[in-house]
Amino acid sequence: MSEQHAPFSRAEYDRRLAKTRAAMEKAGIDLLFVEDPSNMAWLTGYDGWSFYVHQGVLVFHDADPLWWGRRQDANGALRTVWMVDSQVHGYADHFVQSTERHPMQDLAEIILARGYGDKRIGVELENYYFSAKAYLTLREELPGAELIDATALVNWQRGVKSDEELGFMRRAAAISERIVDGIVERVEPGLPKNELVAEILRDAIRGTGEDWGDYPAIVPLLPSGPDAAAPHLTWDGRRFETGAATFYEISGCYRRYHAPLCRTVFLGTPPEHILRAEAALVEGLEAGLEAARAGNRACDIANALAAPLTRAGIERGARCGYPIGLSYPPDWGERTVSLRTEDETVLEPGMTFHFMPGLWMENWGLEITESILIRDSGPAETFCNRPRKLIVKG
């Protein structure tokens, strides 16, 4: 039986660890604890659907990372992380969902045993899975330590992708294209929506040729007609109808790396106001892609997008994109940069974004998006290659 193993080279993990340690140094952090499963995976190769119990990675300046989690999941860590077995620690099951004890008591023991009880410890205060209770327990068990907010410290190190990572994202993009092609081929009036989703997920997991599909961090989102004003509604069994637009927010996923691609399909004859919005949106997308260059800023993309929309009388309140790469549920964004007028982050070669200017109006919605790569020079490259337009069927 072949063993699973971390998806990247040791050199790549060393690169990631060095970046993270440098960021820790800069922030005055002696020890870093990450519970974000995406950060855990990026640092160690750990992969498993175990983030519903407390788990994490301790990052030291002067020793290899330590994977910490539930004992049964330690078996999964042994099979997926690059570190040696002694760097995998599993806590007993009686800590799980107990009112009498908390797993963070076990973590605190490790931290104390290793001499960090009076040190500066970074924790991801604003992150899924690192609950208020987890923080309060660590606080109580480590009264001599200083707990520092290290939210997104690792996420920021993930921003510029290595060539190895870009390779994974290109594979994910090929799966995204296949998914969208399948949607366009199959959707028609009378088809129950869940049946289309069933095919979307089948295409997503079948992947393309050599590349098996991993589960996307978000399920397919595809609200129709007036429901399209609510971008995160999931499906039911109602049938597609003539006279309505449905936008499809999907992504292929290859070994946790995503390349989202959204398109909208109108069944029937689109009304004037949606065609006007399409024209403005496509013009805004083109302008945004032009502005998406190394040396420009995140806000430049947002401002370039906004101009044609404003001229067409469309005001978007929301941001128009976010970084992408590796991710676990519930989100495929990296939660660092936002493509919006307030964000002056400088774009660097190797950064990757989902350029996502969705229009979610009171009674209709339109999404035409691209996953993009900031290049050394020139405008951004799109990972996928599909026409940027509203798709109209029969």
Added chain:
Amino acid sequence: MSEQHAPFSRAEYDRRLAKTRAAMEKAGIDLLFVEDPSNMAWLTGYDGWSFYVHQGVLVFHDADPLWWGRRQDANGALRTVWMVDSQVHGYADHFVQSTERHPMQDLAEIILARGYGDKRIGVELENYYFSAKAYLTLREELPGAELIDATALVNWQRGVKSDEELGFMRRAAAISERIVDGIVERVEPGLPKNELVAEILRDAIRGTGEDWGDYPAIVPLLPSGPDAAAPHLTWDGRRFETGAATFYEISGCYRRYHAPLCRTVFLGTPPEHILRAEAALVEGLEAGLEAARAGNRACDIANALAAPLTRAGIERGARCGYPIGLSYPPDWGERTVSLRTEDETVLEPGMTFHFMPGLWMENWGLEITESILIRDSGPAETFCNRPRKLIVKG
């Protein structure tokens, strides 16, 4: 275009609200804030993949609940909750993933405006999406309020299912059966694992006849051979092999309600030790089901299970089950009762559990499980109807 609407009757939501208010009263809570998407859905009917940003429901003693979340998701709330539109509040997008402000500042304003600034406010301290930062921000913005740990307060109210809920779970169970039948039919040596998962998800979302399938809160888990010792590994493209067992942890899902069903398939001739484990496990399952009666306790199920296993020399460290019902990722358990020797919760008619005595050993794993309903009298009913055995294929 037909509108979406809450899945249950108004009387059912009134029942749920009354139970919750009584529990709040008992705990001395003046105002309850729930961020657990399962609790939000159970109380209001809200449904959407929006739990990756802060959102929640405020439960008052003397007014209808208030849905609070991101402005674009407020559109989804308008389409799914039972309350009137004025009970839906959306915060501006500039609160989302900002380092300058936090959505909890917006929530705090509402709480203050409604006169609860100096009251006792329940919050779910130990919950996936209620981050440490969310807690600390509320703490800072409401210095006069007492923040009380209301973790699982609503979850406990969900324990005994109404007939309406049991109806949904039976539909989910029919989907679970279809998924397992499809697995048994398709799995064979040489089949790439992701291709089987693609069919599993297709079956899951197609549902059965009238009943469309909703997304399960956990993706299919199906590690093979020695990887089966790590219960939460997800798939890749490696092919099934003769001489290995694979366990399948799956669930149908109907409108967020689950009925998990796990089975194990061995391709080839199972070795003696796995057959001995199967025999002990099935005996333990039968004993556990016999003990799963109203008036008995959670630990009685666990102890009944343990006896045959101990006689066969198998010691399980983990609990052997948990309550199920409605859920959102990352978990389909209700996080209240655990079927384990420490838990003396009395079983009541209408409680539902995933009786899940997985064996995850160093080099092999075996799962044969049942979703069960505690009845008024007699042993538990199983939601699914499939043989309890290791499935062996050529």
